[in-house]
Every structure is written in structure tokens, then in C-alpha cells.
Amino acid sequence: LSKKDFMNKKVLVTAGPTVENIDPVRFLSNRSSGRMGYELAREFANRGAEVTLISGPTNLRPPSIVKKIIRIESAEELREKVLEDFEDNDIIVMTAAVSDLRIKNYSEQKLKKDTIVNLEIEKNPDIIKELGRKKRVGQILVGFAAETENLKENAIKKLKEKKMDMIILNDVSRKDIGFEKEENEVTIFTSKEELRLEKNHKRIIANNICDFIFSTFF
Numbered sequence: 001l002s003k004k005d006f007m008n009k010k011v012l013v014t015a016g017p018t019v020e021n022i023d024p025v026r027f028l029s030n031r032s033s034g035r036m037g038y039e040l041a042r043e044f045a046n047r048g049a050e051v052t053l054i055s056g057p058t059n060l061r062p063p064s065i066v067k068k069i070i071r072i073e074s075a076e077e078l079r080e081k082v083l084e085d086f087e088d089n090d091i092i093v094m095t096a097a098v099s100d101l102r103i104k105n106y107s108e109q110k111l112k113k114d115t116i117v118n119l120e121i122e123k124n125p126d127i128i129k130e131l132g133r134k135k136r137v138g139q140i141l142v143g144f145a146a147e148t149e150n151l152k153e154n155a156i157k158k159l160k161e162k163k164m165d166m167i168i169l170n171d172v173s174r175k176d177i178g179f180e181k182e183e184n185e186v187t188i189f190t191s192k193e194e195l196r197l198e199k200n201h202k203r204i205i206a207n208n209i210c211d212f213i214f215s216t217f218f
């Protein structure tokens with residue numbers, strides 16, 4: 001608890017999956033456990049930041065040092081909450097695994113087998129892209145890229161197209177890191193730099209990410 005790098009800074013971290021309901025019993029989601037985002041929220045708070053953690057459903061106990069925790073389920077709810085808090089924050093870290101798809105019409109009744117094959121899906125809003133357009137000078141927008149192929153190329157494309165200041169790439173085709181696992185291995189990209197963080201516990205990765213953000217942007 002010695003480094004107070006982020007004293008007087010406000011940091012918004014999103015974590016976990018989103019859940020898109022289909023009917024009262026079914027949903028679309030993904031394998032995010034929330035670990036990576038919770039470790040980042042903890043580390044920023046340890047270093048003195050005032051942290052808001054917006055979280056999809058997870059089995060984790062939120063870090064006790066983080067005082068403001070907002071729960072969401074769908075990407076649309078996440079978008080609303082993020083937009084409410086966005087302007088207030090100096091650093092925004094989108095660790096949440098946002099579902100790119102949602103169901104067009106939620107059914108109040110449990111769908112029958114014959115109707116469920118005709119489900120209509122549509123795109124969810126791209127939250128970080130909207131933040132990239134809205135961000136003001138001095139605000140730092142950090143995204144993640146969960147990729148399975150053309151890793152670097154896809155990450156850099158997202159960095160540029162969504163006007164992020166930094167993107168953290170993880171290879172989610174690997175079984176030993178990424179979704180759900182205790183460990184991760186990532187590469188950080190900015191417009192100028194590239195830094196690989198070797199496989200380590202997500203708490204250490206979060207620590208290294210905070211070091212990088214502080215030395216790069218402050």
C-alpha cells in the first residue's frame with residue numbers, strides 16, 4: 001500500500017460478462033469471471049484512486065477497498081451506467097466482456113423448441129467506441145482485446161478505430177490464461193509502445209498495468 005500513484009484520480013473499471021436474456025430461463029453470455037477487472041479495481045484503489053466498479057454477474061467478492069460498486073446485467077444497462085459516470089472519471093478501463101449480440105425481442109414466456117430456432121438477434125451498442133468519441137482531453141481510455149487469431153493486428157485495429165489510448169491484448173484461445181483462469185498473459189499497446197507482460201497471476205498483471213499507465217500518462 002505504499003505507492004499512492006493515483007491519489008486524487010477517479011477511475012472507472014468495468015468487469016465481468018454481460019447477460020442478454022432470451023426468455024425467463026435462457027440467456028446469452030460469455031465466460032468472463034470478472035477476475036481481471038476486480039484485480040484492476042483493487043490495485044487502483046490500493047494506489048489511492050477513487051474507484052467505481054461496474055460489474056456484470058460474477059461469483060467473486062468485490063474488493064473491500066472499492067467503495068462504489070454498481071451491478072449490471074445487459075450491455076445496455078452497462079452502457080447506461082458507464083455513461084452516467086464517464087465524465088467524472090480520469091481513467092476508464094473497459095475490462096468487461098460485453099456481448100456483441102442481443103436478442104431482438106425478449107419473450108415473457110419460455111420459448112418452445114420450434115420458436116427458439118427463429119430467434120432474432122441484433123448488435124449491441126459498442127460502448128467503448130462511444131466513449132472514444134466522447135472523451136475529453138486528459139481522459140485516458142483503456143480497452144481490452146480478447147482475440148483468438150491475428151492477435152496484434154486485431155488489437156491495433158481496435159485501439160485506433162475506437163480511439164483508445166491503450167489496449168491490453170489477451171489470447172483467449174489459450175486454455176491456461178484469459179477467461180476464468182487465475183492467470184493471464186497480455187501485451188499492452190499504445191500508439192507508440194508495445195509491452196509484453198509474461199504469464200502471471202491476474203493480481204500481478206493488474207499491478208504491472210497500473211505501473212504502465214502511471215509511467216506512460218502521468
Ligand code: PMT
Nearest residue numbers: 032033034035036094097098127128143144145146179180
Ligand atoms: O473476467 P476474466 O475471467 O478474468 O477474464 C478477463 C477477460 C478475458 C474477460 C479480459 O481480460 C478481457 O479481455 N476483456 C475484454 C473482453 C472483450 O469484450 O473483448 P473485445 O475484444 O470483444 O472488446 C474490445 C473492447 O471493447 C473491450 O474493452 C470491451 O469491453 C469493449 N466493448 C466490446 C463490445 C461492445 N459492444 N462494447 C464494448 O465497449
